[in-house]
Amino acid sequence: MGTRKEAGNLTPAELGALQGAFxxxxxxxxxxxxxxxxxxxxxxxxxxCAHNTPLFLPWHRAYLYFFERALADLDPDANLxxxxxxxxxxxxxxxxxxxxxxxxxxNRNPLATGPVRLSAAELSRFRADxxxxxxxxxxxxxWTLRDPGDPDELPRAATIAxxxxxxxxxxxxxxxxxxxxxxxxxxxxxxxxxxxxxxxPAFYSHHAMIDRVWYLWQNSGRGLPPPTALLDRAxxxxxxxxxxxxxxxxxxxxxxxxxxx
Amino acid sequence: MVxxxxxxxxxxxxxxxxxxxxxxxxxxxxxxxxxVFTGVDHGKSSYEVRVFLNDPAADGAYAGRFHVFGHGGCxxxxxxxxxxxxxxxxxDLRPRHQLTPLTTYxxxxxxxxxxxxxxxxxxxxxxxxxxxxxxxxxxxxxxxLFLFRTVDLRTYFTxxxxx
Numbered sequence: 242m243g244t245r246k247e248a249g250n251l252t253p254a255e256l257g258a259l260q261g262a263f264x265x266x267x268x269x270x271x272x273x274x275x276x277x278x279x280x281x282x283x284x285x286x287x288x289x290c291a292h293n294t295p296l297f298l299p300w301h302r303a304y305l306y307f308f309e310r311a312l313a314d315l316d317p318d319a320n321l322x323x324x325x326x327x328x329x330x331x332x333x334x335x336x337x338x339x340x341x342x343x344x345x346x347x348n349r350n351p352l353a354t355g356p357v358r359l360s361a362a363e364l365s366r367f368r369a370d371x372x373x374x375x376x377x378x379x380x381x382x383x384w385t386l387r388d389p390g391d392p393d394e395l396p397r398a399a400t401i402a403x404x405x406x407x408x409x410x411x412x413x414x415x416x417x418x419x420x421x422x423x424x425x426x427x428x429x430x431x432x433x434x435x436x437x438x439x440x441x442p443a444f445y446s447h448h449a450m451i452d453r454v455w456y457l458w459q460n461s462g463r464g465l466p467p468p469t470a471l472l473d474r475a476x477x478x479x480x481x482x483x484x485x486x487x488x489x490x491x492x493x494x495x496x497x498x499x500x501x502x
Numbered sequence: 503m504v505x506x507x508x509x510x511x512x513x514x515x516x517x518x519x520x521x522x523x524x525x526x527x528x529x530x531x532x533x534x535x536x537x538v539f540t541g542v543d544h545g546k547s548s549y550e551v552r553v554f555l556n557d558p559a560a561d562g563a564y565a566g567r568f569h570v571f572g573h574g575g576c577x578x579x580x581x582x583x584x585x586x587x588x589x590x591x592x593x594d595l596r597p598r599h600q601l602t603p604l605t606t607y608x609x610x611x612x613x614x615x616x617x618x619x620x621x622x623x624x625x626x627x628x629x630x631x632x633x634x635x636x637x638x639x640x641x642x643x644x645x646x647l648f649l650f651r652t653v654d655l656r657t658y659f660t661x662x663x664x665x
Contacts, residue, residue: 286578292571293544293604363577370575372547375637388638415606422571426548426634433548433636434574477597 242494248322248337262312262319276358282439299483323449326395335392352442354384376431385441388429503654516643525623532657536607541651547635548572549647554628565613
């Protein structure tokens with residue numbers, strides 16, 4: 242793996258590699274494919290994601306690590322990109338162009354929506370709750386939908402600056418998870434529900450941004466490791482402990498120094 | 503600390519109010535103030551909570567908001583989403599239930615300082631929850647989603663670091 246860049250700064254070749262890897266992952270129905278990784282987070286059961294616990298940051302770092310490795314198996318030039326929702330561009334345009342539909346009716350961008358491979362019984366149970374309407378398209382093999390809000394409602398740089406001033410790992414985790422939740426509901430559609438959020442390709446760029454802020458905090462003067470009691474906790478289903486997530490260089494990836502426009 | 507059962511719901515405005523009083527005036531003055539919510543439910547739709555100090559209609563009453571990322575319902579069989587009591591068994595190494603209610607906080611240092619500086623004590627905290635299901639057209643105020651165990655105001659003092 243290599244360097245993650247801001248989604249708005251990808252070269253055409255970098256974006257093409259990412260789109261190609263996602264497209265190929267969509268077609269794989271075993272544990273190398275998109276459906277497997279998206280399903281680890283929510284549906285189908287069991288759901289493994291760590292929310293509202295101090296494992297939130299390490300678990301999602303492990304999650305992106307294994308998913309990015311799977312993408313790189315399909316295209317070695319494919320790296321996840323982070324979506325910096327604090328930039329003036331995001332506050333004007335919302336989602337990066339790399340993740341938007343190419344046209345309202347006929348979309349040709351594989352990063353604008355993802356396939357949702359759930360059984361008929363799981364889909365039926367999900368759709369039985371009218372509160373879940375608008376997350377997925379109709380039919381037996383649905384795709385994710387979105388319903389984004391006003392771009393200027395996205396988190397601001399000052400909010401991230403406050404998170405980066407967090408005095409402890411626990412504070413950082415709580416603050417970042419709150420910011421993270423606000424972006425999930427801003428995107429709307431599938432992203433607004435834990436159960437199906439990870440089927441939206443934008444999920445991974447959103448979480449790369451969260452992971453990057455943790456990385457920036459780790460390398461700031463305030464950065465502290467998680468409490469000792471957490472370090473040897475496992476992050477199921479991944480064969481990795483919290484301690485093993487702490488150094489991203491050892492995981493083989495990094496974050497570009499570039500900033501979004 | 504105020505229990506959920508001791509809060510007051512207003513179905514007309516979809517608001518819930520907790521009587522939390524704080525007059526300030528302590529020495530040294532607090533450097534941070536948080537409203538801490540425990541036992542917050544996150545099993546259904548996502549939602550936003552807007553928080554107001556004293557009369558929500560008054561200028562400057564808005565103190566901030568936070569979001570709760572919801573699971574979207576229960577997808578298991580009967581009992582799957584029943585959250586068990588925390589285990590006291592030291593050999594029980596299983597992770598906690600995913601729907602274990604969460605604890606979160608909203609920092610209200612600035613709004614509380616401004617209120618007190620105007621010569622008014624804090625008397626109540628009012629919360630307005632907005633349901634945020636996938637479709638924006640379905641977003642609406644609600645009293646059904648924001649269920650919690652307690653809400654409390656906590657103030658802190660951190661001395662300034664010299665230099």
